[in-house]
Amino acid sequence: MFTSREAIFEALFNLLCGTKPPSYLGGTWNYQSRDLLPWEMVEVANQPALFVFQTPQHATMDTFGLTQWKLGAAAMVYYRRDEISDPSVPWDEAVNDTLDILESAINPFPGQTQTLGGLVLHTYIDGAVVFDSGRLDPQAFILVPITMVLGAFGA
Numbered sequence: 001m002f003t004s005r006e007a008i009f010e011a012l013f014n015l016l017c018g019t020k021p022p023s024y025l026g027g028t029w030n031y032q033s034r035d036l037l038p039w040e041m042v043e044v045a046n047q048p049a050l051f052v053f054q055t056p057q058h059a060t061m062d063t064f065g066l067t068q069w070k071l072g073a074a075a076m077v078y079y080r081r082d083e084i085s086d087p088s089v090p091w092d093e094a095v096n097d098t099l100d101i102l103e104s105a106i107n108p109f110p111g112q113t114q115t116l117g118g119l120v121l122h123t124y125i126d127g128a129v130v131f132d133s134g135r136l137d138p139q140a141f142i143l144v145p146i147t148m149v150l151g152a153f154g155a
Contacts, residue, residue, distance in 0.1 A: 048079040081134025
């Protein structure tokens with residue numbers, strides 16, 4: 001059964017939008033979108049912000065076999081260090097807590113697959129997580145790479 005890419009990316013977006021940032025960041029996403037904006041275009045009042053967007057897609061095929069796709073996505077979180085309600089929170093704690101929240105949504109049962117409701121074979125964080133916890137200026141971000149594996153012709 002073929003699964004549309006749009007249905008897969010929408011399911012991932014909905015999954016991550018169901019998370020909540022740490023309470024000291026406000027406990028709710030003030031802005032969510034599948035269209036990544038540069039942080040200068042995201043007002044302070046709209047942060048913390050969550051973006052889930054597409055990245056490269058990779059296809060592989062054994063000789064005369066069926067194509068297997070790996071769809072790439074990323075979650076980008078923007079927040080302002082100067083908006084953290086508790087100034088005693090260590091700078092990297094917001095990064096670590098936010099990563100834990102996103103990872104627990106993507107991998108709620110360690111050792112089991114995340115199929116996005118049967119749309120893919122597996123979804124997982126894949127690669128280097130890049131972040132700036134607001135050391136040089138108050139703007140902070142977290143970039144989390146995600147891979148979704150499809151079977152032949154879909155899940």
